[in-house]
Amino acid sequence: MTDASDCRRPLDYRERARAALPAHVWDYIEGGAGDELTVAWNSAAFDRVSIVPRTMVDVSACDLSCELFGARYATPLGVAPMAYHQIAHPEGELATARGAGAAGALCVVSIFASARLEDIAAARSGAEASGPLWFQLYWLRRREVMLDLAARAGAAGYRALVVTADTPRLGDRRRDRHNGWAVPAGVRAVNLDAAVMASAHRRRPGASALAGHAEEAFDPSATWHDLEWLVARAPLPVLVKGILDPADAQLAVDHGAAGVIVSNHGGRQVDGAISALRALPPVVDAVAGRVPVLLDGGVRRGRDAFVALALGATAVLIGRPVLWALAAAGADGVAHQLRLYRDELENLLALAGRPRVRELGRDAVAHG
Ligand SMILES: Cc1cc2nc3c(=O)[nH]c(=O)nc-3n(C[C@H](O)[C@H](O)[C@H](O)COP(=O)(O)O)c2cc1C
Ligand SMILES: CCCCCCC(=O)C(=O)O
DSSP states (O other): OOOGGGOOSTTHHHHHHHHHSOHHHHHHHHOOSTTOHHHHHHHHHHHTEEEOOOOSOOOSSOBOOEEETTEEESOSEEEOOOSOGGGTOTTHHHHHHHHHHHTTOEEEEOTTOSSOHHHHHHHHHTSSSOOOEEEEEEOBSOHHHHHHHHHHHHHTTOOEEEEEOSOSSOOOOHHHHHHTOOOOTTOOOTTSOHHHHGGGGOOOTTSOHHHHHHHHHBOTTOOHHHHHHHHHHOSSOEEEEEEOSHHHHHHHHHTTOSEEEEOOGGGTSSTTOOOHHHHHHHHHHHHTTSSOEEEESSOOSHHHHHHHHHTTOSEEEEOHHHHHHHHHHHHHHHHHHHHHHHHHHHHHHHHTTOOBGGGOOGGGEEEO
């Protein structure tokens, strides 16, 4: 286990996680679709944006809070939904939720969490600062399962639902095919029926068991009418994740989405898809303030979060770097990782003379 204090920037957790994890688990977490072009583009896009500092501004107190669905969130940083945290650490999502809670950060729990959603909520509420939880759904053929999970999440105190729209089937993850990847037997998507999940554990040489499971369980025929159906029955606001086209953002809002998440699934679905950051400004313009717009994909520094917030994101989600920290140092690692992001962001707000996250605008950045 790594001493979290060894890591001075979010990227420092990457090599520690690689050393801690079996190669096939590392490949599942780190890999993307195809030649992994979009994985690389997601983070490279941030490097092409400069910050334009202001001077002679009172920055003696910086305000990182943001507002989502009428509530004040302490930071605009959160954990993206990711399946099976127990592949990274035996305490899985319980540790992630405790770590995110200690950092006061939002945590979005995947439908494929390896801990019961009620237990995650209980673990989070014991954390020192605590932070909000949202629950993510895929479009399952068995719609009644989606509604059951939505009701359970509402009852357990989750504050929003996220429905992922970019996964009619799983992207072509070549590393997983090469490894004959299957979810390890001791790790289970315990919020879902064990018999239904069996195919996710069935190893076949040259194939990804997860891709096989997704083909069985995911509904590739879902359209905007299904979103209306879900919104009408959900006990919580529903955000749509996986939006890259401004026309889709508009359709999502027109069909009842309470928010959209600009995301290409961390480059794991369409290889060569536009980077999340490049897709953000047109989506923000199309939504025109009607609902919040969040972003994930390639956020590897507090600076990257600053750039996304300046380009119109209300909040920013972090994916793989949270699993790196979880693998390296458990709940303490997750809390430390999120604090590294937060502290970098806070420092930049002060140095750039832009002390309030909610007032960041496009004038804070320049292209090139
Ligand atoms: C190991 C792993 C599992 C994931 N599982 C899910 C999931 O269950 N549901 C989902 O909507 N997105 C899932 N994603 C995508 C993330 O929510 C997010 O879009 C992506 O990781 C953000 O990019 P980043 O990792 O570059 O920060 C997963 C990503 C990874 C790396
Ligand atoms: C067991 C079905 C698929 C889990 C998919 C998790 C995911 O979204 C990922 O990117 O991996």
